[in-house]
Amino acid sequence: MLVVMRPDASAADIDYVVRRAGSLGLKAHLTRQHDQTVIGLMGDVRGLPVDALAGLHGVDRVQPVTHPFRLASRDARPGPTVVAVRDRMVGGEAIAVIAGPCSVETRERLLDVAVRLKAAGATMLRGGAYKPRTSPYSFQGIGESGLELLVEARDLTGLPIVTEVIAPEHVPLVCRHTDVLQIGQRNMQNFALLNAVGESGMPVLLKRGMMSTIEELLLSAEYVLAHGNEQVMLCERGIRTFETYTRNTLDINAVPLLKQLTHLPIIVDPSHATGKAGLVRAVSRAAVAAGADGLIVEVHPDPDHAWSDGFQSITPEEFGGLLDDVRRVAAAVGRRA
Amino acid sequence: MLVVMRPDASAADIDYVVRRAGSLGLKAHLTRQHDQTVIGLMGDVRGLPVDALAGLHGVDRVQPVTHPFRLASRDARPGPTVVAVRDRMVGGEAIAVIAGPCSVETRERLLDVAVRLKAAGATMLRGGAYKPRTSPYSFQGIGESGLELLVEARDLTGLPIVTEVIAPEHVPLVCRHTDVLQIGQRNMQNFALLNAVGESGMPVLLKRGMMSTIEELLLSAEYVLAHGNEQVMLCERGIRTFETYTRNTLDINAVPLLKQLTHLPIIVDPSHATGKAGLVRAVSRAAVAAGADGLIVEVHPDPDHAWSDGFQSITPEEFGGLLDDVRRVAAAVGRRA
């Protein structure tokens, strides 16, 4: 951590910062840059109320030197983490392709799409039973009965299940049914929920908030990892920008960058990242080409009649075409799907 | 709701949309614009799975016509809502100035600052007992003992208490101590929490998410209002933009805009909105000049040693100066503080 003093800082100001750092257990080294003094602090600065240094008299700003995440860092584990979801491995050579409807609707529709996804070659089945929605007047999911339908679909197809959990008190119930706990983008910084899924020991799919930085995503993963739960998959699903033609802007840079920063697998959600069914296939190819370890795609047998997100859902037939594309691109980058 | 068809939409496409709308209980009226057909839909479109219309063949896009919030709307209540917090009224002629430390730290410090804030003329006391923090390694608040210290400070000064609640299961406990439940920006779309505070019937201070739109803020308020809890204060606390000189960008436009859209009172948080103690006073003046009904300001007796957010906290002395400014500006716009 570096404390950059203002050009007009007095010797007393500098001395005070050094003594204050000392009282926090940190050793200080001074350097003079141009007309400013920079104080380097050594020791474990994490967890200390060091924000305060930024407010000391004569201080211009405080600059961190090391990444604030530890367990998620490549430094903590040089090789990749492979998350095991039943017999499917995420983060190895194979690209995981998770697919299914936004919401679980009826039994017929879910089983129908599950069978078709299995036939097309999907790796896992997704579907929402509990839906966080911006408006209280929107459809909020069918709840526990949706979890039971997902289990029935798994029994029928063998596809492991991914479903969202939206409150800490739901975690035990959802764990009894699902194979992967999904944390939605609005809950990326719901720390009570992160702690609960951390304690569960279940595989977690952690979606990046639409307003969250890559560093914040890794710090949220850190909450889960700090409970000893290493089964974490990160999901880039598009960020909010000024562009309004698309629902979100897929941060494709984040894919190779996360592969450098962390050992955790990276999944891309092309459906939310674009908000347009007509862009999903091209963006899926891009994600795999950039190094993603998997995709999570909204597929609905009849998008026109979907109860949510129909505009960004593709059909099972289109999903077959997407998988063909993904297989070709995966082969071109030394992976398989 | 308007359904704009693509220029190449066929008569069958248009017919299908009209029949589909009919099956949803909506009446359709067609207009032809330039080379496109626009279908106006009448009936109550709220709560229906109308997303699906956006995915129908030949549809270019769907445009809402009315605001999606109802209870928060000026249409629902032409006059202003005045929230009563014990004997303090928020949303009337008087500007409410809520002040206090980011976190409750020790008993001595809290009582010290509470007494000084009372003397300076603050309206309520704020202080965090439970702190949502980006990193699991940061200070997370002192918990329930912090609530008890806040009560002691209220008993001593008469200042009503504002404190944050971060999980639905905490709501009953926090309600037993506080006068206002604060929902932090990361929890603006934690719908389980919104439902819980809605049911509590307690006054709520709802902070806008740092990347949430004004419409999303009003829809989150709608979750609380839909439980019959009308004691909601909205809080603009800065949004995330590309500018990095300041921690956030105060959306000052939101203040008069919210006054037009909703009957709920608007509070501004100049501390988080700037992230720099040196800007808090000027921005507080601006907020009051723009029509805000109150301020929530971080004040710490010794910002250099604060356990969190010291860099944006002002001292009780500086707070006195801020209040002087606010009183002058309030008088200039026909209010008082």
Add this chain to the structure above:
Amino acid sequence: MLVVMRPDASAADIDYVVRRAGSLGLKAHLTRQHDQTVIGLMGDVRGLPVDALAGLHGVDRVQPVTHPFRLASRDARPGPTVVAVRDRMVGGEAIAVIAGPCSVETRERLLDVAVRLKAAGATMLRGGAYKPRTSPYSFQGIGESGLELLVEARDLTGLPIVTEVIAPEHVPLVCRHTDVLQIGQRNMQNFALLNAVGESGMPVLLKRGMMSTIEELLLSAEYVLAHGNEQVMLCERGIRTFETYTRNTLDINAVPLLKQLTHLPIIVDPSHATGKAGLVRAVSRAAVAAGADGLIVEVHPDPDHAWSDGFQSITPEEFGGLLDDVRRVAAAVGRRA
């Protein structure tokens, strides 16, 4: 164009809008939605001072129905535009890979890198002679002598030249040397410059502004096209967002979206879009997988000593590896490089 009236608009307000539209040569059709009247306007609304309708009494807002760009639209030309740069075709089956240093520095370095890029398989040579720089204290390019060095490099290697033009009065000079006129991101809305390159008839590489929407990019292309110059390549080079780990955020969604909206070829700049040499290769693969017609990559024989943008430049050896990747991904999507 739709004029949405406020719920409280009077019959006189509506009548006034209809008459005002009539005076602008537009025909009006009324629809009543829920409790609001919507007025559809027919006729050629482009070029008229129709902003004014938004300010009429009782008007809530005005919504355009058709895209504001015409010549750049797929409607104007269903098939793709193929831009011919000497004997290289951009927008056809082959992926164009433009490479070279950010700035032209010395003769030795430029000829050295040009020869190595030619050997690796680059399609064209890029290099800046005039450099727009945020700070007046930064290196601003070597000017006209840089243009002459580029010509020498083309004579030596046969690679066509791409170089930036930064002011209308430079256009004739730069045209005498270069094969493609590049418009930098800061100049995307420098309309005097767009008019000048439009009149030149030369192939143009138009970079999207870091703050510009896709629609604004297409409208800037429209300025060039309106002069009868159809030789326009669009370039996505990253947009400015809240994320600071990377210099910009590549808007990968824009690639397939632009392919749907326009017939013009799309080039991606992975160097500026990431600002990190270590991400350029992965992002280049993603761009080609998403459907880009070309890449423009900063390559420098010795990035450590580059006079600008060294941190995002790759070496000629790394460029060889990038081209290998690009060839494999191109083949996987039915293209070649």
Add this chain to the structure above:
Amino acid sequence: MLVVMRPDASAADIDYVVRRAGSLGLKAHLTRQHDQTVIGLMGDVRGLPVDALAGLHGVDRVQPVTHPFRLASRDARPGPTVVAVRDRMVGGEAIAVIAGPCSVETRERLLDVAVRLKAAGATMLRGGAYKPRTSPYSFQGIGESGLELLVEARDLTGLPIVTEVIAPEHVPLVCRHTDVLQIGQRNMQNFALLNAVGESGMPVLLKRGMMSTIEELLLSAEYVLAHGNEQVMLCERGIRTFETYTRNTLDINAVPLLKQLTHLPIIVDPSHATGKAGLVRAVSRAAVAAGADGLIVEVHPDPDHAWSDGFQSITPEEFGGLLDDVRRVAAAVGRRA
């Protein structure tokens, strides 16, 4: 300037950076932080191709220590710059209120509004003769005849003129007519134009780009100042964010922050910053309360029939009310209007 090395940097890497810095005329001091070496560089780093250091082997990143702007800095001139526009002073005790139509339209309208603005108490008259427009199909201004009408309005009222210049070759012509050269937001980084207005010696109103940082604004001012032209007024006119209810988001934080960073006067444009006539008055009060030295407001005698930006223009009557508000708030903060 600080060079932060990666944890795995070798001694040879560090040694190379030190020698490379030496060859650039910089002295290096080493500090070891936690497990990373930080190299402080002393000497004049401005104008050197130091970007290259960021690309050296083992370097994690380079952090600047001092602000990159010099002449615009408070360090360069501790007191405020007061810009003299004929007999009006901007940057002193009085708030400058510049008002007028977006575009100069007809002689009658311009003279009419000028007389009414003079009567209401405006300080200067604004009006665009050359209009940069996103679409080539939009009204582009009436050109030179507009300049002549502005002169006539000045002769009639005594109000100094502010008008935009959009190309370097127009500068001499516009200088012959106007009192202040306005640089629009799209041209904030049109460096050829900045150089031209710098050489002109005329007062300049420099608008911040809608996605430009405060630092970039100050660096653009630096281009003008570096020509010896110190008559520069900065203008905050709203930035582009994710919020779409308003046309832009006024960065009110920028007002007190710029007052701290620079000696140049700060003007706020509430019309573009909101894009809604109904918000202009409240936001004008906020700007003055925050410490702005002036306002620039779009006023049109008949906004419904304005040829551009009618939706954000207020009437002369509303302008009178705005000025009343501004005078009261100015008095509350020790200024006058």
